[in-house]
Structures are given as structure tokens and as C-alpha cells.
Amino acid sequence: MKNFAFVNARSLEEAVGHLAALGPQAYVVAGATNVMVDIRDGKRNDKTLVNIRGIDALRGIRMEGALVWVGALTTIAEIGASELIKGHAPALYMAAQVFADPTTRNSATIGGNLIKASAGGDTLPPLMVMEADVHVKSARGERALPICDIFTGLGKTRVEPDELVTHFTFAPQPHTAFMKMGQRKSMAISVCTAAAYATVDGEGRVTDCRIALGAVASTPVRASAAEKALLGIKVDDEGAYEAMYGAVQGDINPRPHSVRASVEYRRQIVPVLVKRAVRRAALGDCGPRVQP
Ligand SMILES: Cc1cc2nc3c(=O)[nH]c(=O)nc-3n(C[C@H](O)[C@H](O)[C@H](O)COP(=O)(O)OP(=O)(O)OC[C@H]3O[C@@H](n4cnc5c(N)ncnc54)[C@H](O)[C@@H]3O)c2cc1C
Numbered sequence: 537m538k539n540f541a542f543v544n545a546r547s548l549e550e551a552v553g554h555l556a557a558l559g560p561q562a563y564v565v566a567g568a569t570n571v572m573v574d575i576r577d578g579k580r581n582d583k584t585l586v587n588i589r590g591i592d593a594l595r596g597i598r599m600e601g602a603l604v605w606v607g608a609l610t611t612i613a614e615i616g617a618s619e620l621i622k623g624h625a626p627a628l629y630m631a632a633q634v635f636a637d638p639t640t641r642n643s644a645t646i647g648g649n650l651i652k653a654s655a656g657g658d659t660l661p662p663l664m665v666m667e668a669d670v671h672v673k674s675a676r677g678e679r680a681l682p683i684c685d686i687f688t689g690l691g692k693t694r695v696e697p698d699e700l701v702t703h704f705t706f707a708p709q710p711h712t713a714f715m716k717m718g719q720r721k722s723m724a725i726s727v728c729t730a731a732a733y734a735t736v737d738g739e740g741r742v743t744d745c746r747i748a749l750g751a752v753a754s755t756p757v758r759a760s761a762a763e764k765a766l767l768g769i770k771v772d773d774e775g776a777y778e779a780m781y782g783a784v785q786g787d788i789n790p791r792p793h794s795v796r797a798s799v800e801y802r803r804q805i806v807p808v809l810v811k812r813a814v815r816r817a818a819l820g821d822c823g824p825r826v827q828p
Pocket of ligand 1: 608637640643648649656659699725
């Protein structure tokens with residue numbers, strides 16, 4: 537570890553003030569689970585770390601009017617223990633259960649997971665099927681960005697360097713689910729993930745559907761071709777998913793030479809995870825699942 541400075545921001549205003557004054561020199565620290573690795577690897581030399589962990593206004597899970605409000609500093613452990621999230625955003629709740637290990641979950645934050653913008657970030661597909669808004673603040677003002685438009689490339693988002701993610705909002709969506717395929721049942725980095733929002737009519741036919749996938753392209757992706765192929769099918773009819781199996785291939789672009797899985801394996805496993813996530817979303821079944 538070498539050559540970096542450190543400032544403690546005690547309020548939101550102080551934090552955005554530091555970001556404005558330091559410019560590209562600033563580097564926000566939340567749970568530090570990614571930041572510590574970067575520092576160890578010498579990737580943050582000559583930066584000023586701006587610690588935001590003491591800002592209580594960035595924490596919490598609550599209803600604000602008709603919307604669920606989740607602060608950027610809320611930890612994955614808090615999300616995974618929240619009855620409000622379990623009832624109103626089961627996909628996010630399920631993702632929190634299978635995220636890393638308890639120690640990492642106690643530090644890692646949802647805001648850090650967004651800005652890390654890993655293709656396999658576990659909270660990202662759930663937030664995408666709920667069409668969450670990401671709220672950011674800078675010395676220039678505040679704005680809300682739709683999460684589905686926020687990722688611009690591997691590790692890159694539309695959030696500007698002087699902007700702090702403050703919170704997420706989304707409408708309650710009980711019919712969501714999340715599936716993660718890893719190489720083992722815990723501490724698994726995603727081979728592939730799928731989140732689904734699905735509603736069905738009295739006959740069990742899909743009336744509305746949103747799918748988002750992780751670790752199958754350079755960013756998390758919405759699977760619009762799969763969504764179209766799923767509309768109208770009966771969720772408990774195994775054969776009805778066949779059209780989706782082909783369609784979803786156009787939604788993904790797995791990177792070659794991945795150490796965790798081949799392109800072919802990911803292409804085969806994605807539709808299976810989508811099918812399972814859709815069924816569980818439609819049925820309201822939100823127990824944790826990692827498929828080893
Ligand atoms: C052992 C281990 C296991 C892991 N397992 C998983 C896993 O299973 N699933 C998974 O998705 N990830 C995993 N990760 C990655 C990491 O834990 C997550 O990405 C985590 O959510 C990052 O949150 P953090 O609060 O620690 O972020 P930090 O490390 O503090 O920051 C990460 C990035 O976000 C920026 N940032 C943080 N908060 C804000 C904010 N409010 N506004 C603007 N910028 C901000 C920082 O500047 C930095 O660029 C793992 C990491 C480790 C070390």
C-alpha cells in the first residue's frame with residue numbers, strides 16, 4: 537500500500553464538496569471490499585480516499601410514499617435481513633443471501649456494488665428487473681438515472697466522478713426472483729446470474745415479464761428477446777420455454793477466455809437459469825439458491 541491520502545466526510549455536503557474540490561484525484565470509499573483490493577494492487581496510488589461510511593443519511597431501507605428507498609451505504613447483510621426487501625423485492629433479497637460470505641456481506645454496500653459495475657455484480661440484475669432509479673448528488677445538483685441505462689462498459693457507469701450515489705428507489709415488486717450459478721455454494725463469483733419479474737393470469741400464463749442477466753456480457757444486460765418469447769407461455773409447461781432458449785442467445789455475448797466458464801457453457805446454462813427464475817418469480821418462491 538502506498539501514496540494515498542485519506543479524508544473522512546461527516547455529511548453528504550462535505551462528501552460532495554471533497555469530490556468537487558479533488559476532481560479525478562478523489563476516490564470514494566464505502567465498504568472498501570473492492571477498494572482494499574485495488575489499493576493492495578497499487579491501482580489507487582496518488583488518490584485521496586474520501587470515506588463516506590460515517591454518513592448516516594446514506595443508510596437504511598424504508599418506504600417513501602409508494603416506493604422502496606434503499607440507501608447507497610446499506611450493506612448486503614442488511615438487505616439480506618430485511619423483511620421489507622423480502623416482501624417487496626424478493627430478487628434483491630435472494631441475491632443478498634448468496635453474495636460472497638457473511639464477513640464480506642457485513643461490509644459490502646449496494647452503492648459500491650453498482651459503481652464497481654462488474655458484469656457479475658449480484659445486486660444489479662435484481663435492480664434492473666425492478667427498473668430501479670439510481671439517485672446521485674454532486675456540488676452541481678441531484679439527478680436520478682434509470683439503472684437499465686447506467687452501464688456503459690466493464691466497470692463503467694454514467695455516474696460522473698464528482699457524483700455520489702445516495703440511494704435507490706423502486707416500486708414494490710413481489711413477483712421477482714434471482715438465480716446464481718457459481719462454481720460452489722458459497723463465496724461463489726457468478727458464472728452466470730438471472731433475475732426475473734413475472735406475473736401470470738388465472739391460467740398460469742405469463743402476462744408481464746422482465747429478465748436481466750449477469751456475467752454473460754461486458755455489463756449486466758436486460759434480455760429483451762427472451763422477455764418477448766416468454767409472454768403468454770404457461771409457466772409450468774416445460775415445452776413452452778423452447779422459443780426463449782433460442783431467443784435469449786441474442787441477448788448475451790459471453791466473453792471468451794473466462795477462467796470460470798466457457799462461452800458454450802454459459803450459452804447452455806443461461807436459458808435454464810432464466811426458466812427457473814421466471815417460475816420462482818411467478819410463484820413467489822424466494823428462498824436462496826446458488827446452483828453449483
Ligand atoms: C472476498 C470478496 C468476495 C466478493 N464476492 C462478491 C459476490 O459474491 N458478489 C458480488 O456482486 N460482489 C462480490 N464482491 C465484490 C464487492 O464486495 C462488491 O462489489 C461490493 O458490493 C462493493 O461494495 P463496497 O461498499 O465494499 O464498495 P467499495 O469497495 O467501498 O467501493 C467500490 C467502488 O464503488 C465506489 N463507490 C462506493 N460507494 C459509492 C457511492 N455511494 N457513490 C459513488 N461511488 C461509490 C468506490 O469509489 C469504488 O470505485 C466480492 C469482493 C470480495 C473482496
